[in-house]
Structure formats: C-alpha cells, structure tokens
Amino acid sequence: MNVPDTIPVNALPKGFRYASAACGLRRKNRLDLGLILMDEPAAAAGIFTQNLAKASPVVLCEKHLKAAANRIRAVVVNSGNANCANGPSGMRASVATAQATAKAIHCKREQILVCSTGVIGIPLPVEKILSALPELTKSAVALPVNYDGLTQAILTTDTRPKWAAAQCRIGGKQVRLLGCAKGAGMIHPNMATMLAYVVTDAAAAPEVLHSALADVASRTFNSITVDGDTSTNDTALVIASGASGASALSASGPGYKAFLKALEKVCHSLALAIVSDGEGASHVVEIEIRGAPDQAGAEQVARTIATSPLVKTALAGGDPNWGRILAAAGRAGVPFRPERAAIRMAGIHVFERGRALPFDEGVAHEKLLEPNISIAMHLRAGKGRARVWTCDFTAEYVHINASYRT
Numbered sequence: 001m002n003v004p005d006t007i008p009v010n011a012l013p014k015g016f017r018y019a020s021a022a023c024g025l026r027r028k029n030r031l032d033l034g035l036i037l038m039d040e041p042a043a044a045a046g047i048f049t050q051n052l053a054k055a056s057p058v059v060l061c062e063k064h065l066k067a068a069a070n071r072i073r074a075v076v077v078n079s080g081n082a083n084c085a086n087g088p089s090g091m092r093a094s095v096a097t098a099q100a101t102a103k104a105i106h107c108k109r110e111q112i113l114v115c116s117t118g119v120i121g122i123p124l125p126v127e128k129i130l131s132a133l134p135e136l137t138k139s140a141v142a143l144p145v146n147y148d149g150l151t152q153a154i155l156t157t158d159t160r161p162k163w164a165a166a167q168c169r170i171g172g173k174q175v176r177l178l179g180c181a182k183g184a185g186m187i188h189p190n191m192a193t194m195l196a197y198v199v200t201d202a203a204a205a206p207e208v209l210h211s212a213l214a215d216v217a218s219r220t221f222n223s224i225t226v227d228g229d230t231s232t233n234d235t236a237l238v239i240a241s242g243a244s245g246a247s248a249l250s251a252s253g254p255g256y257k258a259f260l261k262a263l264e265k266v267c268h269s270l271a272l273a274i275v276s277d278g279e280g281a282s283h284v285v286e287i288e289i290r291g292a293p294d295q296a297g298a299e300q301v302a303r304t305i306a307t308s309p310l311v312k313t314a315l316a317g318g319d320p321n322w323g324r325i326l327a328a329a330g331r332a333g334v335p336f337r338p339e340r341a342a343i344r345m346a347g348i349h350v351f352e353r354g355r356a357l358p359f360d361e362g363v364a365h366e367k368l369l370e371p372n373i374s375i376a377m378h379l380r381a382g383k384g385r386a387r388v389w390t391c392d393f394t395a396e397y398v399h400i401n402a403s404y405r406t
Helices: 056-068 088-105 126-138 144-153 206-219 256-276 295-306 309-316 322-330 361-367 395-402
Strands: 016-021 033-048 072-079 112-117 162-170 173-182 195-200 235-240 284-292 342-345 348-352 372-378 384-391
Touching (some): 033 144, 033 206, 056 072, 056 235, 072 195, 144 173, 162 256, 173 256, 206 235, 206 256, 284 295, 295 309, 295 322, 295 372, 295 384, 322 348, 322 372, 348 361
Parallel strands (some): 284 372
Antiparallel strands (some): 016 033, 033 072, 033 235, 173 195, 284 384, 342 372
16 A cells, blocks of 8 residues: 555544654664544544453453443553563553553543553563653644654554545535554454554444444455464554534434445555555455355355465465465365366466366466465355455565564
8 A cells, every 4th residue: 555654634633632652662762652642532432352362451442442432532552562461460551551641631541542562471561651651641732743653653563654544524524534553463354463543533422433343344454364363452443533523423324324435445445554564475465256155155265265375375476376276265164166166366367167277377477476466266156255355475474473572
C-alpha cells in the first residue's frame, strides 16, 4: 500500500489528540509508547484475540469496555513488551498504567484502554511507562506529526508505519475515519494478529460500532495470514467521538451503509499493509476460491493454501508449482472432486479437470516474481467463495524469528 509520508491535517477526525514517547522499553530514542486521547468521553468497541493465552492488557481492555464502552477517554499502547504470561504482576502493570493515565486526565480507571505488543514472557518494566505518562498526556495534540508518532510507537518487527483514512457523509455532515495498525509476524485470522486503532468523529453507540467492526473484520483483518500463528495480544478498536455533529448511526438508519463502506476501506487498506510488510515478505498473494460447497468451506480451502509452507516457499522463488496448491486444497477437509477443479496462477491457467495444462514456465516464473500475484482455484462443488491475502516465506522470515529475543 502506498500512502503519503505525512498524514493530511484534514484527515484527522475531530475530538482526538495524539502523543508518543521513547520511555526506554526499546533501544535508546526508539518510540515505544503511544497515546490516543479523547477530548470528551467517546463510544468504543473492540475485537480481540481468540488465543486462550491472552495477554493481561487484552483481559483488561475487555473488562473496561464492558464497564465503560460509551465513555472511553484514552488508549495507551506500548511496544517492546507484550506483558503476557507474567503472572499477577502482568495484570498489576496494566492496571497501574490505566490508573496513572486516569489520574493524569481526571477520569475513572475503567475509561482507559491499555494495549501492549512485543516479546512474550518478559516482565514489563511498568515504572518506565508510569514515569512517562504525565508528560505524554500533556503533550497530546491534534496534529499530523503527533499522529505520525503514534503510528511509529506501536511498531515491533514492522519495517514501516501503517495508516489509512476515509471519509463519508452522514445527514449532510462530513465524517472522517483514520486508522493505524501494526503487524508483520504472528498474523492469522481469528482475529488476525495485530494492533489496530480506528478513530472517527461519527456518532454511534458501542453496540453499533461493534456490529460494524465485526462485519468489516470478517472481510479484512480476518482474511489475512502471514504465518498461521495467532498472537496473544490481538486488539482492534474503533472509537467514535461524535464531534462531526452528524446524527447518531443505527444499523438500519441512514448513513450506516456509507459509514460501513468507509470503515471497510480503512480496515482493508490496513490489512493489506500488514500482509505486504510480512516478515521477510517479497510478494503479496491474493488467493480466491470459488465453487466450494459453502462459504465456510471456501474459507477453509483458501486458508489452508495460504498457510502451506510449501506453497509459500514456492511463491518466494516464483515457482509455478501448482501441485502444491492442489495438495493443500485436498487436505483442507472440504469435499470436492480434484478431477473437476481448475487452478490459475498469476492469471495463467495451469490445471484443469485432473491434469496439467501446457503453459510457458518462463513466462509464469516472471509473472510470479511481481510484487502482487494471484492464485485462483475453482472447485466446482457448489457456490461458496472466499478471498484471503497472504505473503511468501523467504529466508529472511526464518532469520527474523530465529533471533527475535536474542
């Protein structure tokens, strides 16, 4: 995804301020603490990891959203440490972060959402966060440079910040949406591994926001995979300030479809940015399955192909080895007859009705070396269809993850 280096000032939704700091969780002068501050209590909704090993901040976020989803005042996020599997001290650290932020901005603790990302199982030196929070809250302003700092503060193995913006009109009022995300490894649906924050100056109740986010996530954040691993810290939040002056959204009311379309645009852009920045990745791969017995079956086949190490390593080398795709589909647990199926790679018809088709290997190889490539498979077993996005596996992925802690 290509985006401008600087966020336009007119892309900033009303009602939010931003700040970032280098508090010492990472190497010297590396931004590692970010803040989203709401001018007034705002509505919020979130979706979180389905991993049974949930990090303390995820558990606290879920608790605080249940208690105060319609009056959230801030989101605090640190990188460099996941604050996961740290026993009771992990939850104490997350609670202390929320408490200190609440004290600084004069609100209740449950109005603060806390997120962390980084290495699992290392005690979080929360005193560094607590020392930085007073100045962090004071420095929060609604400027593009401050938002840019936030996008950098949440990164781990990412090579670049990820943000996306969209606008829509609701009742004659202009509504802005702006999102940022981090993610490069441990990326897999349910939900896809990442932190993502979408702020908007639309007005909506938490339940409306949750319905919209869950709907959009199924086609965006839950339709990407890098390596098949779901993290312990996955968090996606959407926060609505209502500062646009637009009337409140309802799922059946005017403006909801326009808002949903804008939200999907932001989330889709962020999701593809995560895949394109997959650890060591050199290709973004779109996998489309048609003709499955149902949609669930199509999704299962697509994800099986997308997470196959053999498929992903072949793609890293531009090898049109369609046999690996067929084999992955065949073990997905979805009934179809391989002798009826068809496969295209980078637009080239390579397999049809049980046998290989003649094609130019050299041309196929060159097409598969392009940054964005496609795999399409028709099972001819029903009407189910699905699309997922992934990336290739290169030696750099192994290098990054073989030395992640050391």
